[in-house]
Amino acid sequence: MRLPSWEIGHALGIPIRVHASWFLVFLLVTWSLSTGYLPDNLPGLSPERYWAMGAVAAVLLFFSVLLHELGHSYVALHYRIPIEQITLFIFGGVAHMRREAPSPKAEFLIAVAGPIVSLAIGGTCFLFVIMAESLQQQQGLQGVIMLGALLGIVNVQLGLFNMIPGFPLDGGRVLRAGLWAWGKDFYRATKQAAVVGLTFGGILGFVGLVIAYRAASGDLPASMMSNGGWIVFIGMFLFAAAQASRRQAVVRQSLASIPIRNLMVTTVVSIPAQCTLDEAVNRYFQAYGYGGFPVLAEGRLVGLVTVSEVQAVAPSFWAWRRVDQVMRPVSESLMIAPEAPVIHAMERMARGGWDRLVVMQDGEVVGLVTQSAIVQVLRLRSSSGR
Numbered sequence: 546m547r548l549p550s551w552e553i554g555h556a557l558g559i560p561i562r563v564h565a566s567w568f569l570v571f572l573l574v575t576w577s578l579s580t581g582y583l584p585d586n587l588p589g590l591s592p593e594r595y596w597a598m599g600a601v602a603a604v605l606l607f608f609s610v611l612l613h614e615l616g617h618s619y620v621a622l623h624y625r626i627p628i629e630q631i632t633l634f635i636f637g638g639v640a641h642m643r644r645e646a647p648s649p650k651a652e653f654l655i656a657v658a659g660p661i662v663s664l665a666i667g668g669t670c671f672l673f674v675i676m677a678e679s680l681q682q683q684q685g686l687q688g689v690i691m692l693g694a695l696l697g698i699v700n701v702q703l704g705l706f707n708m709i710p711g712f713p714l715d716g717g718r719v720l721r722a723g724l725w726a727w728g729k730d731f732y733r734a735t736k737q738a739a740v741v742g743l744t745f746g747g748i749l750g751f752v753g754l755v756i757a758y759r760a761a762s763g764d765l766p767a768s769m770m771s772n773g774g775w776i777v778f779i780g781m782f783l784f785a786a787a788q789a790s791r792r793q794a795v796v797r798q799s800l801a802s803i804p805i806r807n808l809m810v811t812t813v814v815s816i817p818a819q820c821t822l823d824e825a826v827n828r829y830f831q832a833y834g835y836g837g838f839p840v841l842a843e844g845r846l847v848g849l850v851t852v853s854e855v856q857a858v859a860p861s862f863w864a865w866r867r868v869d870q871v872m873r874p875v876s877e878s879l880m881i882a883p884e885a886p887v888i889h890a891m892e893r894m895a896r897g898g899w900d901r902l903v904v905m906q907d908g909e910v911v912g913l914v915t916q917s918a919i920v921q922v923l924r925l926r927s928s929s930g931r
C-alpha cells in the first residue's frame with residue numbers, strides 16, 4: 546500500500562514532506578490529549594479550548610520530530626552527504642541520505658545529533674516549566690505549563706527511545722559506527738547491528754503482547770491495552786526495518802566484491818564526434834540497438850551520447866546537428882576503472898544521473914557498464930539466495 550505524501554516547505558535547503566499516515570497520528574494525538582490528558586490535568590475548561598490546545602500540542606510535537614531529523618541532517622550536510630528529503634510519517638521522521646557516512650566517526654556524529662537535539666529541547670522545556678511555575682501567581686499560565694511539561698516529556702522519550710541500540714534506530718547506527726571502527730568492515734558491521742535491531746524488535750513485540758494480554762485479563766488497567774498494541778506495532782516496524790537493512794547489506798556486500806570487469810560489455814562501438822544525428826540514428830542506434838555510445842574524436846573519448854540526448858532534438862534538425870553538439874561531455878564521473886567494484890559504478894550513476902559508464906584503462910575505452918546489466922546481476926544473485 547503506497548500512500549501519498551505532500552511537500553510542505555524547505556529547511557536547510559531540504560524538502561520537508563508529510564506522509565498521509567502522519568495525519569492519523571496528528572488526529573490520534575489531538576484526540577487523546579483533548580479528551581484525556583488535558584481535562585484530567587487542567588479541569589474546568591470548555592471542550593473547544595481542550596481541542597485547540599490538543600491541536601497546538603500536536604503541531605509542536607510535529608516540530609519536535611522535524612528538529613530531531615534536522616539535527617541528523619545538519620551534521621550529514623557538514624560531511625557533504627546530500628539529503629534528498631525529510632519525511633514525517635506514522636512512526637516519526639526519516640532524513641533520506643543519498644549516501645552512507647564516509648567514516649565511523651561521521652556515522653557516529655550524524656546518529657547522535659538527532660537524540661541530542663531532542664534531549665536539548667526536552668531540557669529547555671523543563672527549564673521553562675520550572676521558571677513559569679515560579680511565576681504561578683498569574684492566571685492562564687497553567688495551560689502553557691501543561692503543554693511545556695508534555696513537550697518536555699515527549700522530547701526526552703524521543704531522544705531515549707531512539708538510542709535503543711538496534712539498527713536502523715539512531716542507537717543502532719551508533720552501534721554500527723563502533724563495530725565498523727572496530728572490525729574495519731562496513732557491511733559486516735551493518736549486518737551485526739541489524740541483528741541487534743531484529744532482537745530489540747522481537748523483544749518490544751513480546752513486551753507489547755504481554756502488556757496487552759494482562760490489560761485484557763484484568764491484571765493491568767484496561768487503558769494499558771492500547772499502549773501494549775502500540776508497542777507491538779513499533780516492535781514489528783523495527784523488526785521489519787532491521788530485516789530490510791540486513792538484506793540490503795548482504796546484497797551491497799556482494800556488489801562490493803564483484804569487479805566491473807565481470808559484467809561490462811567489451812564489444813564497444815563508438816561514434817565519431819563529427820557524425821550527424823541522422824547518421825548516428827541510422828548507422829548506430831538502429832543498426833546496433835544499443836541505448837548509448839561513447840563518442841570519440843581522433844581516437845580519444847570526448848563524451849557519451851544516449852537515446853535521450855538524441856530525443857531532445859527535433860528529428861527535422863537531425864541532419865544539421867552533430868553528435869558532439871548534443872552529447873554529454875566526458876568527465877571523471879562518466880568513467881570507471883575495470884577493477885572498481887560494481888557498487889562504485891552504481892553510486893557514480895546515481896550521482897551523475899547516468900544509466901551507463903565508460904570503462905577506461907590506461908586512457909583507452911575497454912568497455913561499457915550499464916544499469917540494466919547491474920540489475921540483471923542483482924536479480925540473479927537474489928534469486929539464487931546469495
Ligand SMILES: [Zn+2]
Pocket residue numbers: 613614617659660707715
Ligand atoms: Zn533520529
